[in-house]
Amino acid sequence: MNVIAIHGGAGxxxxxxxxxxxxNAYRGGLEQALTLAYENLKNGGTSLDAVAIAVxxxxxxxMFNAGKGSVFNSIGKHEMDAAIMxxxxxxxxxVCGVSNIKNPVLLAKAVMQQTDHVxxxxxxxxQFARQVGVEMEEDAYFFNELRHQQWIDLKESEVFQLDHSDxxxxxVGAVALSSDxxxxxxxxxxxxxxxxxxxxxxxxxxxxGTYANNKTxxxxxxxxxxxxxxxxxxxxxxxxxxxxGMSLKDACQLVVxxxxxxxGGEGGLIALDNNxxxxxxxxxxxxxRGCIDKDGNMKIEIYR
Amino acid sequence: MNVIAIHGGAGxxxxxxxxxxxxNAYRGGLEQALTLAYENLKNGGTSLDAVAIAVxxxxxxxMFNAGKGSVFNSIGKHEMDAAIMxxxxxxxxxVCGVSNIKNPVLLAKAVMQQTDHVxxxxxxxxQFARQVGVEMEEDAYFFNELRHQQWIDLKESEVFQLDHSDxxxxxVGAVALSSDxxxxxxxxxxxxxxxxxxxxxxxxxxxxGTYANNKTxxxxxxxxxxxxxxxxxxxxxxxxxxxxGMSLKDACQLVVxxxxxxxGGEGGLIALDNNxxxxxxxxxxxxxRGCIDKDGNMKIEIYR
Numbered sequence: 224m225n226v227i228a229i230h231g232g233a234g235x236x237x238x239x240x241x242x243x244x245x246x247n248a249y250r251g252g253l254e255q256a257l258t259l260a261y262e263n264l265k266n267g268g269t270s271l272d273a274v275a276i277a278v279x280x281x282x283x284x285x286m287f288n289a290g291k292g293s294v295f296n297s298i299g300k301h302e303m304d305a306a307i308m309x310x311x312x313x314x315x316x317x318v319c320g321v322s323n324i325k326n327p328v329l330l331a332k333a334v335m336q337q338t339d340h341v342x343x344x345x346x347x348x349x350q351f352a353r354q355v356g357v358e359m360e361e362d363a364y365f366f367n368e369l370r371h372q373q374w375i376d377l378k379e380s381e382v383f384q385l386d387h388s389d390x391x392x393x394x395v396g397a398v399a400l401s402s403d404x405x406x407x408x409x410x411x412x413x414x415x416x417x418x419x420x421x422x423x424x425x426x427x428x429x430x431x432g433t434y435a436n437n438k439t440x441x442x443x444x445x446x447x448x449x450x451x452x453x454x455x456x457x458x459x460x461x462x463x464x465x466x467x468g469m470s471l472k473d474a475c476q477l478v479v480x481x482x483x484x485x486x487g488g489e490g491g492l493i494a495l496d497n498n499x500x501x502x503x504x505x506x507x508x509x510x511x512r513g514c515i516d517k518d519g520n521m522k523i524e525i526y527r
Numbered sequence: 528m529n530v531i532a533i534h535g536g537a538g539x540x541x542x543x544x545x546x547x548x549x550x551n552a553y554r555g556g557l558e559q560a561l562t563l564a565y566e567n568l569k570n571g572g573t574s575l576d577a578v579a580i581a582v583x584x585x586x587x588x589x590m591f592n593a594g595k596g597s598v599f600n601s602i603g604k605h606e607m608d609a610a611i612m613x614x615x616x617x618x619x620x621x622v623c624g625v626s627n628i629k630n631p632v633l634l635a636k637a638v639m640q641q642t643d644h645v646x647x648x649x650x651x652x653x654q655f656a657r658q659v660g661v662e663m664e665e666d667a668y669f670f671n672e673l674r675h676q677q678w679i680d681l682k683e684s685e686v687f688q689l690d691h692s693d694x695x696x697x698x699v700g701a702v703a704l705s706s707d708x709x710x711x712x713x714x715x716x717x718x719x720x721x722x723x724x725x726x727x728x729x730x731x732x733x734x735x736g737t738y739a740n741n742k743t744x745x746x747x748x749x750x751x752x753x754x755x756x757x758x759x760x761x762x763x764x765x766x767x768x769x770x771x772g773m774s775l776k777d778a779c780q781l782v783v784x785x786x787x788x789x790x791g792g793e794g795g796l797i798a799l800d801n802n803x804x805x806x807x808x809x810x811x812x813x814x815x816r817g818c819i820d821k822d823g824n825m826k827i828e829i830y831r
Contacts, residue, residue: 313757313790319727320648340726341756344624345649347725421651422644423623430734430759452645453617455734458759462766486617 224517225264226400226499229256229277231287231511232393233445233491238508238526246525249286253513253523256280260399261515270401270441271309271332274409277397278305278328282411285367287511288393290326293365293413295374301365303413304427305331310406310435317427320345323365325358328411331427333357341429345421373416394426396443398435398495406441406495408433408457424448430458437497439464440471445510446483446490454482460494471496479504528821529568530704530803533560533581535591535815536697537749537795542812542830550829553590557817557827560584564703565819574703574745575613575636578713581701582609582632586715589671591815592697594630597669597717599678605669607717608731609635614710614739621731624649627669629662632715635731637661645733649725677720698730700747702739702799710745710799712737712761728752734762741801743768744775749814750787750794758786764798775800783808 231253236245260277264270282290293301305327306317316335319342324330333355334343343351352359396410410433412426425432425448432448434457435441442457456478463474475494483490484506491505491512499517503510503524513523535557540549564581568574586594597605609631610621620639623646628634637659638647647655656663700714714737716730729736729752736752738761739745746761760782767778779798787794788810795809795816803821807814807828817827 315757320651320725338724339753340724341753342727342732344725344727347624347723351724419651420642420644420655421648423646423648428646428732428734429756430732430762434759449643449645452733453619455738455759455762458734458762459766462763462770466766466770 224400224499225261225402226495226501226515226517227257227260227264227273227277227397228493228495228501228503228514229253229281229397229512230443230445230493231281231395233505233507233510249511249525250523252281252284252286253511255284257513257515257521260397264399264401268401270399270405270407271307273399273401274397274407275307275328275332278395278409278411279326281395282326282328287395288413289395289411291365292367292370294370294393294416296414297378297419299374301413303327303411304423305409305411306427306429306433307331307335307409308407308429308433308435309335310437310441313436315341315429317342317429318344318348319423319427320421321348321352323359323362324349324352325360325364328409330357331409342427377416394445396445396493398441398443398493400495400497400499404437404497406435406437406497408435408441408443410443425451425456428452430455432457434458434461436461440494440496442492442494444490444492446507447488450483450486450488451490454486454488456483456492471500471502475502475504479506528704528803529565529706530799530805530819530821531561531564531568531577531581531701532797532799532805532807532818533557533585533701533816534747534749534795534797535585535699537809537811537814553815553829554827556585556588556590557815559588561817561819561825564701568703568705572705574705574709574711575611577703577705578701578711579611579632579636582699582713582715583630585699586630586632591699592717593699593715595669596671596674598674598697598720600718601682601723603678605717607631607715608727609715610731610733610737611635611639611713612711612733612737612739613639614741614745617740619645619733621646621733622648622652623727623731624725625652625656627663627666628653628656629664632713634661646731681720698749700749700797702745702747702797704799704801704803708741708801710739710741710801712739712745712747714747729755729760732756734759736761738762738765740765744798744800746796746798748794748796750811751792754787754790754792755794758790758792760787760796775804775806779806779808783810
């Protein structure tokens with residue numbers, strides 16, 4: 224059984240600001256990522272490769288806040304975070320605060336596969352990237368007029384933005400189940416516009432924004448990272464299933480619509496279980512999301 | 528009811544290398560931290576302040592790998608991580624990859640109390656430290672002949688050490704319960720000797736090395752950080768209690784002596800529940816540890 228689900232961030236544009244043209248462009252990016260990842264799965268590829276392929280595709284697409292489309296931080300640079308986890312061996316790799324890395328998810332995968340570490344940060348992580356030959360890009364590659372204007376609008380203020388003025392939580396992620404029963408999850412983000420102080424959110428934190436375990440589920444989150452970190456959201460879903468015997472659906476409902484709402488934790492997540500069930504819950508106005516289910520049906524949605 | 532427990536790292540010196548003089552010095556550092564924190568609790572202080580006081584005392588004591596006693600990284604610098612969590616409001620603060628901060632635990636506390644963020648990293652975190660006036664120290668303050676020799680011995684190699692050649696996992700931490708029923712946890716570390724690539728371990732990761740929740744427990748871990756991150760150890764203890772109805776003791780036994788052992792995750796943790804029960808399990812040769820229980824009895828131990 225092959226299943227893939229992806230997200231391109233929660234919050235989204237307000238529905239009133241969305242044009243048909245913009246919507247088509249977002250949908251195109253999601254469709255491309257789904258198609259590439261599903262092709263890999265159908266050809267016998269691993270769920271781990273599938274989530275890396277999907278997230279790479281979203282990172283390369285300039286409309287999502289990750290990779291090429293990353294927002295500007297307070298000094299006009301791009302600082303990105305990413306994580307990947309293999310549900311079969313409970314192995315994980317992650318990077319935070321990296322710049323000029325074309326695909327942070329591939330760097331996270333290299334951390335998982337080529338080191339004994341889980342999380343590498345900042346300049347050190349980039350040194351590792353150069354050593355293993357992960358693809359680098361100049362600042363110009365990440366330049367985007369819209370993102371730049373968002374930063375210019377904010378940079379004299381003390382305001383951090385989770386993506387832009389209408390609270391789009393910019394993150395991308397993928398979860399997959401391959402026919403061998405293995406699951407994986409990956410998440411990547413460009414952070415918050417005008418962010419300062421080397422702030423790190425939930426995306427690269429195993430258990431918070433990203434988690435996979437063949438016994439239970441694969442999860443990738445998007446939303447107000449601080450609240451997701453304090454709630455250890457991704458591992459919470461797994462524990463509710465493993466220790467309380469909840470279904471994936473019930474665990475997702477409890478966490479996203481009850482626990483997170485109570486603390487003001489806006490956002491959502493994508494999740495799979497080992498029977499190929501898919502959940503894409505969010506408590507924000509929208510979440511860019513899509514999946515190809517066990518019957519091969521593709522679905523792409525933005526609003527409720 | 529006032530309860531405090533602390534650790535100064537797992538692994539320790541091999542018993543055969545421990546002298547009476549060294550042991551006295553370690554015990555002195557643990558006793559001082561316990562006494563200061565317990566005094567705060569007896570005077571009506573919060574559990575949050577108590578764990579910060581205990582960890583600050585251990586950071587100031589040169590024999591533990593945190594604060595003043597931090598090990599050298601691969602370029603001969605000190606890079607420290609710390610986290611603190613308040614079990615009442617599930618609020619948390621953490622820093623990673625900071626240098627020249629006298630007490631990383633106090634910087635983590637400032638992140639929790641003075642920002643909307645959970646985790647700040649590297650140079651950005653240090654900028655925040657300067658802005659809020661957290662005490663800084665020159666490199667010389669952190670210089671220590673023993674640590675320097677450990678680094679010199681390793682720096683031409685590719686070897687990272689979790690503390691030194693006999694696998695001492697250098698971390699300090701504290702958990703406390705105050706008479707108002709609130710619990711807190713804090714952890715601080717100087718990382719691994721000769722560490723490269725901005726490696727970050729479990730200490731500053733909420734849910735992995737540090738977690739507190741009045742409903743269940745307060746936990747601070749020490750050990751092979753990567754395995755603790757992949758296992759989301761601290762939140763796992765909490766979930767086993769909340770979702771499976773396990774006692775603190777049973778949850779700690781399962782995680783430290785079964786789940787971690789199976790994946791080679793050497794180390795230990797300190798934990799409290801809201802009835803004032805204390806668990807100090809470790810699967811390594813030793814763990815510097817101590818506590819003052821609900822009856823006011825102090826215990827300090829190093830080996831099994």
